Amino acid sequence: MRNRIRFRLRPQQMEAHVALERRPFNTLVCHRRFGKTVLSVSRQVSKCTKTKRTNHRAAYLAPLYRQAKAVAWDYAKYISRPLGGVPSESELCINFSNGARYSLYGAEDPDKLRGLNLCDVVFDEVAQMPYRVWSEIVLPMLLANDGEALFIGTPMGKNALYEVWEKAGGDPELWGRYMYKASETGILTPKALDIARREMSPEEYEQEFECSFSAAIRGAYFAGLMEDADRDNRITDVPYDPSLPVHTAWDLGMSDSTSIWFIQARPGGAFAVIDFYEADGEGLDHYAQVLKDRGYTYGTHIAPHDIRVRELGTGKSRLEVARSLGIRFDIAANIPIQDGINAVRTMLPACWFDRRKCGPGIEALRHYRRSFNDMTGLFSPKPLHDWTSHATDAFRYFAVGFRPRDARPRPSQAVNDFNPFARR
Numbered sequence: 001m002r003n004r005i006r007f008r009l010r011p012q013q014m015e016a017h018v019a020l021e022r023r024p025f026n027t028l029v030c031h032r033r034f035g036k037t038v039l040s041v042s043r044q045v046s047k048c049t050k051t052k053r054t055n056h057r058a059a060y061l062a063p064l065y066r067q068a069k070a071v072a073w074d075y076a077k078y079i080s081r082p083l084g085g086v087p088s089e090s091e092l093c094i095n096f097s098n099g100a101r102y103s104l105y106g107a108e109d110p111d112k113l114r115g116l117n118l119c120d121v122v123f124d125e126v127a128q129m130p131y132r133v134w135s136e137i138v139l140p141m142l143l144a145n146d147g148e149a150l151f152i153g154t155p156m157g158k159n160a161l162y163e164v165w166e167k168a169g170g171d172p173e174l175w176g177r178y179m180y181k182a183s184e185t186g187i188l189t190p191k192a193l194d195i196a197r198r199e200m201s202p203e204e205y206e207q208e209f210e211c212s213f214s215a216a217i218r219g220a221y222f223a224g225l226m227e228d229a230d231r232d233n234r235i236t237d238v239p240y241d242p243s244l245p246v247h248t249a250w251d252l253g254m255s256d257s258t259s260i261w262f263i264q265a266r267p268g269g270a271f272a273v274i275d276f277y278e279a280d281g282e283g284l285d286h287y288a289q290v291l292k293d294r295g296y297t298y299g300t301h302i303a304p305h306d307i308r309v310r311e312l313g314t315g316k317s318r319l320e321v322a323r324s325l326g327i328r329f330d331i332a333a334n335i336p337i338q339d340g341i342n343a344v345r346t347m348l349p350a351c352w353f354d355r356r357k358c359g360p361g362i363e364a365l366r367h368y369r370r371s372f373n374d375m376t377g378l379f380s381p382k383p384l385h386d387w388t389s390h391a392t393d394a395f396r397y398f399a400v401g402f403r404p405r406d407a408r409p410r411p412s413q414a415v416n417d418f419n420p421f422a423r424r
Helices: 013-018 036-050 065-084 132-144 160-170 190-199 200-211 223-231 285-294 318-324 337-350 359-367 390-399
Strands: 025-030 057-062 086-088 091-095 102-104 120-124 146-152 175-182 244-253 258-267 270-280 298-303 330-331 352-354 370-374 376-385
Touching: 013 025, 013 036, 013 175, 025 036, 025 160, 036 057, 036 065, 036 102, 036 120, 036 146, 057 065, 057 160, 065 086, 065 091, 065 102, 065 175, 091 258, 091 390, 120 132, 132 146, 132 160, 146 160, 160 175, 190 200, 223 337, 223 352, 223 359, 244 285, 258 285, 258 390, 270 285, 270 337, 270 359, 270 390, 298 318, 298 390, 318 330, 337 352, 337 376, 359 390
Parallel strands: 025 146, 025 175, 057 102, 057 120, 120 146, 244 298, 270 352, 298 330
Antiparallel strands: 086 091, 091 102, 244 258, 258 270, 370 376
16 A cells, blocks of 8 residues: 655655655655655655554664754654654654654664664665665665665765666666656746856756766865776776785774775886775774785785874774784874875876775765865865765875885886786
8 A cells, every 4th residue: 555645745746755656675866955855754754654564663864873863853753743653862763652663873883773674764865875884784684674765865976876876777677766856846946046056066056956976076075086087997997916015005993984995006106906995893803804815915004193092991002903913004194184185186196996896995085075064155174074084094094104115117017017907
């Protein structure tokens, strides 16, 4: 039976609601002010009230926990109270008399979502999340529970939302995908859209109101350089050269992600970025095993300066723990972050990335950006801390800390003949 919405929806929202009932997985790409959050919260609350499954667990997932609260919590309470929902402010969840529960979460610590046994998930602003939140964590839960997922958002380059959008287009039996552009819906008046065109850059307007995936990412540090890499076919298949050492660069998270890049300095000044790894909540012994399992011959391992800090529990620094595990780190200089960003800008034109093994890291570099204050209309001088930060920080430590002492060309090889496709 079709889920009924007890909230007044616009005709376009109702059209989308009917379409979303046809398949278990859906992607809804909408212009700003379409009302996609109201639509998705309404649908989930309605299903909570009608389900016969006593352990029905629905979740609204935003890039950040505080963002979920700011965007969706008031809607959830307003919609659910007439239907018997009892909200819990401390847990950001709503309990229903039939045993169903609706909860709000953030994706900044993805591994905390494991084991929640969810059966209905909405991903809001997917463009600001790592794709693995879906593929590694949420999807297995939904498959076990015959569940459903809805991805909503406005484009922000070619990232997780774009990847889901493309996947939906290739599997119409399982996926539905729907796009609503401001020029087509009529929700915003021509006058409002004309003002937006005058006040925004063309790229911003195309992204926010015409749902363009190819528009530039606002405030991104390296988007242009990564587009250059795409255009120059430097994001491709880059094989490991066993005759050269693999250098690693780390960002070591305390309670969140640790990221590792695997890079070979090739003759001629090129860098072959052959691998990337990221995980949450693991100790150094886990990452030592990751290095061992890769089977590479290693050169320099580069870590941030705070690896020297001693932990209260053990009295040892992670530098000492790593040494006991056979990993000897060089320490990247503690320079201003803007100088490190400039070092990355200088290095990126010489980099070739393996598109498969480095996929999440590539997307992090592409979307690493300054935070934007909507109230003042100004960019912050500091980067936004989100899912892109750890991978980009690790790459920054490589740009700052690597010294090409191990990049000497072999006598039989010219300095400028690097070919990433040649297996040696």
